Amino acid sequence: MFLVKGGMLIDPAAGIKAVRDILLQDGRVVEIGEHLEIPEGAEVYDATGKLVTPGLIDVHVHLREPGLEAKETIASGTRAAAMGGFTAVCCMPNTNPVTDSLALVEAVQSIVRRDGAVRVFPIGSITKGSAGQELAEIGDMAQAGVRAVSDDGKPVSRAEIMRLALEYAKMFGVTVISHCEEQSLAGDGVMHYGPMSAMLGLKGIPAAAEEVMVARDIILAEASGARLHIAHISAKGSLELVRAAKARGVKVSCEVTPHHLSLSDEAVSGYSTSTKVNPPLRSLEHITALRQGLADGTIDCIATDHAPHTLEEKAVEFAAAPFGLVGLETAVPLILDMVRNNELDIERAVAALSSNPARIFGLPGGTLRPGSPADLTVIDPDLELVLKPEDLKSQGKNSPFLGMALIGFPVLTMVEGKVVMRDRNLLVD
Amino acid sequence: MWKRKDLLGIKELSADEINQILDQAVPMKDIIKRDIKKVPTLRGKSVINLFYEPSTRTRTSFELAGKYLSADTVNIAVSTSSVVKGETLIDTGKTIDVMGADIVVIRHQASGAPHLLAKHIKAKVINAGDGAHEHPTQALLDLFTIKEAKGAFEGLTVTILGDILHSRVARSNIWGLSKLGAKVRVAGPSTLMPPGIKEWGVEVYHRVEEALEGADVVNVLRLQLERQQKGLFPTIREYARQWGLNARRVALAKPGALVLHPGPMNRGVEISPDVADGLQSLITEQVTNGVAVRMAILYLMSGGGVADVPR
Numbered sequence: 001m002f003l004v005k006g007g008m009l010i011d012p013a014a015g016i017k018a019v020r021d022i023l024l025q026d027g028r029v030v031e032i033g034e035h036l037e038i039p040e041g042a043e044v045y046d047a048t049g050k051l052v053t054p055g056l057i058d059v060h061v062h063l064r065e066p067g068l069e070a071k072e073t074i075a076s077g078t079r080a081a082a083m084g085g086f087t088a089v090c091c092m093p094n095t096n097p098v099t100d101s102l103a104l105v106e107a108v109q110s111i112v113r114r115d116g117a118v119r120v121f122p123i124g125s126i127t128k129g130s131a132g133q134e135l136a137e138i139g140d141m142a143q144a145g146v147r148a149v150s151d152d153g154k155p156v157s158r159a160e161i162m163r164l165a166l167e168y169a170k171m172f173g174v175t176v177i178s179h180c181e182e183q184s185l186a187g188d189g190v191m192h193y194g195p196m197s198a199m200l201g202l203k204g205i206p207a208a209a210e211e212v213m214v215a216r217d218i219i220l221a222e223a224s225g226a227r228l229h230i231a232h233i234s235a236k237g238s239l240e241l242v243r244a245a246k247a248r249g250v251k252v253s254c255e256v257t258p259h260h261l262s263l264s265d266e267a268v269s270g271y272s273t274s275t276k277v278n279p280p281l282r283s284l285e286h287i288t289a290l291r292q293g294l295a296d297g298t299i300d301c302i303a304t305d306h307a308p309h310t311l312e313e314k315a316v317e318f319a320a321a322p323f324g325l326v327g328l329e330t331a332v333p334l335i336l337d338m339v340r341n342n343e344l345d346i347e348r349a350v351a352a353l354s355s356n357p358a359r360i361f362g363l364p365g366g367t368l369r370p371g372s373p374a375d376l377t378v379i380d381p382d383l384e385l386v387l388k389p390e391d392l393k394s395q396g397k398n399s400p401f402l403g404m405a406l407i408g409f410p411v412l413t414m415v416e417g418k419v420v421m422r423d424r425n426l427l428v429d
Numbered sequence: 430m431w432k433r434k435d436l437l438g439i440k441e442l443s444a445d446e447i448n449q450i451l452d453q454a455v456p457m458k459d460i461i462k463r464d465i466k467k468v469p470t471l472r473g474k475s476v477i478n479l480f481y482e483p484s485t486r487t488r489t490s491f492e493l494a495g496k497y498l499s500a501d502t503v504n505i506a507v508s509t510s511s512v513v514k515g516e517t518l519i520d521t522g523k524t525i526d527v528m529g530a531d532i533v534v535i536r537h538q539a540s541g542a543p544h545l546l547a548k549h550i551k552a553k554v555i556n557a558g559d560g561a562h563e564h565p566t567q568a569l570l571d572l573f574t575i576k577e578a579k580g581a582f583e584g585l586t587v588t589i590l591g592d593i594l595h596s597r598v599a600r601s602n603i604w605g606l607s608k609l610g611a612k613v614r615v616a617g618p619s620t621l622m623p624p625g626i627k628e629w630g631v632e633v634y635h636r637v638e639e640a641l642e643g644a645d646v647v648n649v650l651r652l653q654l655e656r657q658q659k660g661l662f663p664t665i666r667e668y669a670r671q672w673g674l675n676a677r678r679v680a681l682a683k684p685g686a687l688v689l690h691p692g693p694m695n696r697g698v699e700i701s702p703d704v705a706d707g708l709q710s711l712i713t714e715q716v717t718n719g720v721a722v723r724m725a726i727l728y729l730m731s732g733g734g735v736a737d738v739p740r
Contacts, residue, residue, distance in 0.1 A: 195625025199440075201540035201562030201597060204624065271541030315519055317539035319560070 001025045001039050002417065007047025007378060011054055012351035013359075013367035022052060024374040027417035031370055045412060045422075047378050051346070054354040055087025055365050055375030055415065060152070060177075060231060060255060060303035061328060063089070063120070065111060067096025072308040072395045074108070075115035077328070079428065080306070080394035082421040084328040085410030087375040088119035088363060089306075093130065094153040100125040100136040105144040117420050117428045118413070119375070121363060124149045126165045126176060132156050135168055142172035147361045150177035152231055155213055157183060162217060166226035175227040175253075175361060180213035180238065181205075181279070190319050192280040196265040202318060205280050207235035214238040218245045221252055229360065230254035232305050234279035236289035243298045253360050255301035256290050258327060258334035259400065267400055273314040273321035274400040277307070294352065295344050300360060302352040304331050308396020326396040330387065332379055334401075336408035378412035385409055393426065431729035435547040435554040438563035439604040447572065447605060453725035453733075454573050454718070460497055461720055471500035474531045474731050478504045479521070480557070481512070481537040486692055486716060487557050487566070491534050494723035500531075500731075518542060519549045526550040532730060535559075553730050561595045566726060567691050568601030570719040572609065574711050575646055577718070578687055582609035588640045588682070589613065590674060591650030591699050592621040594661075598691045599650060603631055616640030617650075617672055620661045637672050644682040648689040649674050652699045665698055675701040679709060687711050 002024045009020040009032070021036035022029060038044055058081065064072035074091075081089050091108065093099035099108055105122050112120040124141035128134045130151040138149055149169055156162045156178065169176050186209040191197050193204025214230055218241055221228035233239060233254045245252045259277065264284050267275045275281060282290075293299045307324025314321050335353070338344040358366025365375040384407045389397040413421040420428050431449065439447070460468055476495040480488050488504060495502035505525075507513070512521060518537075525533055530552040535543050540560030547554040558564040572582075579585060587606050593599045593615050606613045607630055615626065616634040627633055634640035641647060652668060662668050679688065688700075688710045696702045705712060 193624055195623075195628050198594075198623030198625055199600070199629075201560045201600065271544045312517075316517060317537070317545060318541045319539045 001042035002414070003036060003038055003042045003044045004047050004052055004376065004378065005044055007050045007052035009052045009368065010346055010350045011368050012347045013054070013355035014369045017347055022368060022376070024376070024414070024417055027374050029368050029370050029372045029374055032368065045378065050411065051379040051381055053350045053377045053379065054368050055413070056085045056332070056353045056377050057088045057357040057363060057365060058086045058304050058306070058328065058331070059090040059301055059357045059361060061089045061091055061306040062094065062308065062324070063091040064095060064308060066107065070310050073115065074111045074120065075117070076393060076395045077306070077308070078115070078117040078120060079426055080326070080328040080392065081118045082413045082426060082428070083393050083410070083424070084330070085332050085377040085379060085413055086118060086328060087377065087413060087415045088121065088365060090121045090123050090148065090361065092150060092152045093123055093125040098125050098130045099123070100128050100130070102137060102140040102144050105141050105146055109144070117426070118415050121361070122146060123177065126151045126156055127161060130154055132158060132161060135161070135165060138169050138174055139172050142174050146174065147363065148175040148177050148229065150179065150231065152177065152179045155179050155181040155183060159216055159220065163220045163224065166220055166224040166228065170224060170226035175229050177229045177231050178213070178217045179231050180210045180217060182209045182212040185209035185212065189280070190276060191268050192265040192282045194265060194283050196268060196283070200268060200271070202268070205278070207237060207282065207286065210235045210279055211237035211241065214241050218242070218250055218252055222248070222250045225251065227251045232257050232260065232279055232303070233290070233299065234260045234282050234286065236286045239289050239293045239298055243293070246298065253300040255303040256294055256299045257303060257305045258331045259325060261287065261290055261294065261338065262334050263400060271318045272400065273316070273318055274325055274398045274402070276318060276321050276323055277325050278323035291338065291343055295348065297348065300352065300356045302331065302335060302349070303357070304328050306394070308394050309398050311397060314398050324398065326392065326394045326399050328394060329392055330399060330401050330406060332410055333406035333408045336381060374414055374417035376414045377410050379408060380411045381408045383407070383409045383411065435543070436565055436726060436730065437543050437547060437554065437556045439565045439568050439601045440563065442608070444608045447569070447608060450569055450722065450725050450729065451573050451576055453729055454721040457724035457728070458718065458721035460724070461717065466497050467499060468497070469499045470728060470733065471495065471498040471731055474500040475529060476500045476502045476532045476534060476727060477525050477530045478502065479525065479533055479535045480505070481507045481535070481542070482558070484536055486719065487536060490716070490719040491557065491723050494720050494727055497720070498724055498727060500727065518546060522546045522550045526552050532727060555726065555730070558597055560597065562597055563601045564597040565601050566719070566723055567598050568605040569726070570715055570722040571602055571648060571689055571691070572605050573718045573722050574689060574715050575687065578711065579645065582606065582611040585611040585645045586643060587611050587613055587646040587648060588616055588644040589648045589650065590616045590637065590640065590672065592652055592656060593617055593626065593650070594621045594623050595653065595656065596650050602648060603629055614640050614644065618662050621656070637678060638681055641678055641681040644686055646687045646689065647674060647679070647682060649700045651691060651693065652695055654695065669698050673699055673701060674704055676703055676707070679704055685709065689715060692716070
């Protein structure tokens with residue numbers, strides 16, 4: 001038995017924002033109350049002054065295993081997740097080989113059973129090898145528990161393939177996650193297209209490259225009645241399209257990354273490759289729109305797009321470096337920053353990090369109602385840490401926030417009743 | 430005294446720093462005109478030219494600038510170096526660094542490459558052109574050429590004509606001219622204009638005639654012919670007709686307006702041969718001034734002060 005005592009419980013799905021004690025046993029939430037008695041033999045965690053939330057869920061991470069273990073492994077990536085307060089992550093299929101079949105989904109699941117520190121839900125690819133030509137065996141993968149498919153990292157360029165994917169995935173209740181990027185517009189751009197890219201002499205990726213494909217995919221989702229989820233939304237126009245589609249009743253959801261909410265293209269000015277990410281860090285008007293979209297509920301989920309790379313891969317000229325930055329271990333302080341600035345309700349923030357992803361992708365957790373899985377996160381909203389590369393549990397040190405003081409970190413991560421991180425220390429081997 | 434470790438761009442320089450270089454280039458130009466073009470100022474210093482892109486004039490200019498000042502200069506042509514074996518820029522830089530290089534002059538196709546190098550080596554770094562970002566020494570020699578002919582920058586209108594989007598020369602010139610008080614116009618097709626360029630404090634023109642009216646200086650940019658294949662403008666012929674500088678167009682500028690071009694020229698495309706070789710052209714003078722300006726930069730960056738100017 002485990003009792004989390006005296007914390008400010010934020011459980012948006014249950015409509016609770018109050019100081020509560022939470023009793024957990026055998027991997028389930030047993031009871032929630034104002035002053036629960038300490039049962040005999042129960043371990044007690046004093047959460048006074050801290051936030052207690054349903055276990056955080058990140059629906060967009062790259063764990064890189066199998067095939068790209070120099071960047072990250074399921075072991076290191078899930079440890080980074082535990083440090084970041086995440087009890088579950090959905091891993092993207094752009095490994096080597098691409099997770100595009102039942103056998104490969106099961107391979108990932110078996111590594112997770114052996115090495116995983118938190119829950120991992122593999123996302124299958126939309127097309128074979130994510131090559132954009134033929135549909136992957138989505139039905140088979142759905143039987144192995146896959147709840148969503150994506151060719152993330154690459155767009156599905158052919159509209160007809162996307163149409164077929166939406167029609168086909170719908171039969172199995174699988175959501176199609178779209179990485180929206182019209183490649184003829186994105187070209188070989190490396191940052192947001194605008195005055196900053198012009199000044200730095202770097203090729204730009206216009207907001208239109210994303211917006212054009214968001215429009216296409218919404219139209220296709222509407223026609224098929226299938227479920228569409230827009231990955232890492234970054235442009236103002238995309239958001240307006242999603243807002244209008246939701247108003248029409250289209251089954252569309254979307255996610256935003258903490259870095260797109262907190263960094264602008266000005267961060268690229270020193271040519272630091274940790275700021276090279278796709279979609280690119282946008283200009284202020286886009287950031288303002290994204291923050292607004294998260295606050296008003298147009299954006300459903302906060303997802304990190306955690307994308308580790310090796311130091312060597314990133315220690316090159318800006319144009320030559322791979323896209324991506326690590327996000328699992330910095331998401332909570334970055335989002336709490338918006339809460340502190342009164343730009344975002346804490347309930348909305350927690351919903352976007354737990355109940356919304358659970359609902360959209362049909363994942364366990366997302367609430368601490370009695371009977372729910374004992375997936376829980378405790379956050380110290382005042383804990384201030386200067387981010388150092390050696391403190392990151394991810395193998396990837398490609399964070400644009402290194403050296404910065406961030407405030408508000410998870411101090412307890414519990415997965416199915418098992419404490420995997422406590423007081424910033426991992427409790428898994 | 431020169432305080433900056435590296436010379437990476439004009440954008441971060443102050444007007445004072447720019448003027449310091451321009452002033453220093455005056456006595457350096459005298460050295461070039463001598464029969465014996467050698468002073469011992471940089472004896473015992475080493476200057477490495479690390480060029481990842483083809484270059485004749487910039488590389489030779491730096492090499493001669495170093496030699497006239499008695500520095501030991503070494504050219505590394507990337508096509509015959511360990512770069513072709515996959516060595517990274519940082520590793521190449523560190524290798525040169527530990528051989529005792531004092532200054533590394535780098536030309537690279539990637540914007541920001543000199544910044545990456547400067548972060549990782551002890552030697553001073555001079556940007557000799559990085560991608561579409563900056564070409565500070567070209568801008569400084571353009572500024573020097575303008576100053577020699579016009580005396581000052583206040584009140585001058587300078588028109589930069591051509592492919593602004595891909596031009597590091599344009600960027601460095603815009604920053605430099607603006608800092609020194611000149612008014613800058615840019616002209617060219619909208620498909621070759623960088624996004625948000627109006628925010629840089631320049632006037633943007635798409636009709637060349639309007640851009641030239643009343644200009645004191647026209648700086649014509651080289652048109653990279655492969656841009657046409659990417660569809661950025663329809664044909665070379667149309668480009669030449671719409672935006673090429675010819676005698677009729679030069680006549681729209683102020684009498685005695687200067688014509689500059691960073692070279693190498695596409696004669697008959699961005700500039701007509703009669704203008705390139707005409708009385709108002711300072712294109713060859715620019716090349717001479719390039720050596721003088723680079724001597725000034727090498728000298729200042731090696732710790733020379735204005736007080737001990739070699740005469």
